[in-house]
Amino acid sequence: MKFIVSAIIGLVFICPSAAFSQRYSTRNAFVGFYSKTALEDIKAENNQVFAIIEPGTKKLAFSLLLKGFIFPKELMQEHFNENYVESDKYPKANFTGTYTGDVDLSKDGVYKVVVKGDLNLHNTTKSVEAPATLEVKAGHLIGTSEFKAKPEDYNISIPSLVRDKIDKEIAVKVKIDCPITK
Amino acid sequence: MLLLAAAGRTIAQDNSLLNALNDSMAAHKGRSYVSGTFKATHIINEQTIESPAQGNLNFVIQHRFGQLNSGSYNFFGLDNATLRLGLEYGITDDLDVGVGRSSYLKTFDGYLKYKLLKQTEGGGMPVSVSVLGTVTNYTQDNSSKPFLNTKYRTAYSGQLLIARKITRDLSLQVTPTYLHYNLVPTVADKNDVFAVGLGGRYKFTRRMSIDAEYDVVPKNQVVSTTVHNSFSLGWDIETGGHVFQLVFSNSQSMVPTQYLTQTGGTWGKGDIYFGFNISRNFNLRKKR
Numbered sequence: 001m002k003f004i005v006s007a008i009i010g011l012v013f014i015c016p017s018a019a020f021s022q023r024y025s026t027r028n029a030f031v032g033f034y035s036k037t038a039l040e041d042i043k044a045e046n047n048q049v050f051a052i053i054e055p056g057t058k059k060l061a062f063s064l065l066l067k068g069f070i071f072p073k074e075l076m077q078e079h080f081n082e083n084y085v086e087s088d089k090y091p092k093a094n095f096t097g098t099y100t101g102d103v104d105l106s107k108d109g110v111y112k113v114v115v116k117g118d119l120n121l122h123n124t125t126k127s128v129e130a131p132a133t134l135e136v137k138a139g140h141l142i143g144t145s146e147f148k149a150k151p152e153d154y155n156i157s158i159p160s161l162v163r164d165k166i167d168k169e170i171a172v173k174v175k176i177d178c179p180i181t182k
Numbered sequence: 183m184l185l186l187a188a189a190g191r192t193i194a195q196d197n198s199l200l201n202a203l204n205d206s207m208a209a210h211k212g213r214s215y216v217s218g219t220f221k222a223t224h225i226i227n228e229q230t231i232e233s234p235a236q237g238n239l240n241f242v243i244q245h246r247f248g249q250l251n252s253g254s255y256n257f258f259g260l261d262n263a264t265l266r267l268g269l270e271y272g273i274t275d276d277l278d279v280g281v282g283r284s285s286y287l288k289t290f291d292g293y294l295k296y297k298l299l300k301q302t303e304g305g306g307m308p309v310s311v312s313v314l315g316t317v318t319n320y321t322q323d324n325s326s327k328p329f330l331n332t333k334y335r336t337a338y339s340g341q342l343l344i345a346r347k348i349t350r351d352l353s354l355q356v357t358p359t360y361l362h363y364n365l366v367p368t369v370a371d372k373n374d375v376f377a378v379g380l381g382g383r384y385k386f387t388r389r390m391s392i393d394a395e396y397d398v399v400p401k402n403q404v405v406s407t408t409v410h411n412s413f414s415l416g417w418d419i420e421t422g423g424h425v426f427q428l429v430f431s432n433s434q435s436m437v438p439t440q441y442l443t444q445t446g447g448t449w450g451k452g453d454i455y456f457g458f459n460i461s462r463n464f465n466l467r468k469k470r
Contacts, residue, residue: 023199023202025202025203025206027206027210050203050206050207051203052199052202052203054199059199060199061199061200061202061203062203063200063203063204063207065207065214067214072465072468073465074235074236074238074275074465075235075238075423075463075465078217078218079422081217081218082217082218082388083388083389083420086388088350089350092207094200094203096197096199096200159389159421161421161422162421162422165422
């Protein structure tokens with residue numbers, strides 16, 4: 001019995017590390033979102049996004065602090081944090097998912113992939129699927145993607161008075177440049 | 183048993199990338215300042231630690247009707263009005279300059295406000311502290327006192343604004359104030375007056391809050407006239423670039439050298455001025 005238990009513990013602890021293989025990660029990935037309406041254009045950009053890709057398992061993850069989004073208008077940034085995403089209660093947004101398509105890490109090139117996973121924002125999780133590109137270049141994995149997100153899907157309420165100033169679907173752009181980590 | 187362990191492992195693996203990111207985020211955590219301690223630059227009459235960001239201009243309209251107890255003939259005060267129009271501009275994110283003009287005694291005011299300390303999230307700095315210096319000058323004609331020149335009509339205030347956002351909804355501010363009057367009515371009155379303001383807000387929705395302010399002027403400083411402590415209540419409504427505040431106060435003036443030492447009425451007798459503050463933010467800077 002003791003042997004079985006220790007064998008299981010061994011399996012649990014040893015196997016994942018064997019499956020780790022290579023990881024590519026960065027602390028300076030980019031996520032920006034853009035809303036365009038007749039009344040007002042809104043943009044916010046975050047250059048302090050944490051991202052990680054594991055080509056062996058085709059898994060990837062992003063995590064960011066909502067306070068890291070910089071708006072051209074200071075007051076808009078305060079309202080975004082205070083009234084919309086409530087970053088004091090829910091400071092982070094993150095994404096975990098996988099990509100489809102084969103990426104040959106041994107030679108430089110651009111590959112079209114589809115990323116699929118769960119986006120967690122404002123304590124609400126929603127599945128997202130988006131076309132993306134992964135580029136292998138000088139030992140880096142460079143990824144770009146663009147998709148749309150609806151504020152209402154993430155339980156973010158917008159007062160009717162300003163509803164026309166915010167796009168129904170917000171364009172989100174992602175750009176990551178990950179050097180290999182291990 | 184093996185199956186269970188295998189299932190557990192799969193779940194753990196799914197989160198392992200995110201856990202790695204979160205560990206990395208915790209290790210590289212930067213300092214972050216608390217924002218939105220107050221919605222507006224005024225609690226009611228008293229200024230808050232908040233100021234317009236660099237390149238932002240705030241247009242502030244402060245309006246007080248007459249006293250509620252002035253009777254039905256004066257439509258309970260609504261026939262009369264006192265108005266202060268103000269502009270404040272953020273020279274930097276920490277320094278702002280303001281000017282104003284009140285109809286009460288035809289008073290001009292100007293001030294500089296500087297953020298000395300900023301409250302940080304998760305300990306570090308527990309409070310935000312701003313320093314505020316104001317100069318006021320009233321220009322109302324007084325034919326019985328022709329000797330009142332510009333110097334005699336000028337007064338100064340220096341204030342330390344100490345605030346803490348205690349929870350996401352509750353913020354409190356203590357404001358020790360030093361006032362200097364170039365001329366006081368009698369020799370018994372002090373030229374240098376000390377006062378302290380206590381204020382706070384409680385947010386009951388994401389865009390609305392209740393505010394209260396109580397300004398204490400310790401006794402034996404202003405003796406020739408009866409001075410009551412100023413007490414004000416407000417209701418803030420924020421919509422985009424506007425903040426509306428509906429207010430009730432026993433002070434008629436809206437500049438510190440007057441509402442602190444010239445508040446003659448009391449709430450008990452109904453000497454209450456109803457009014458509102460409106461502030462509108464204009465972003466004059468295109469890029470940052």
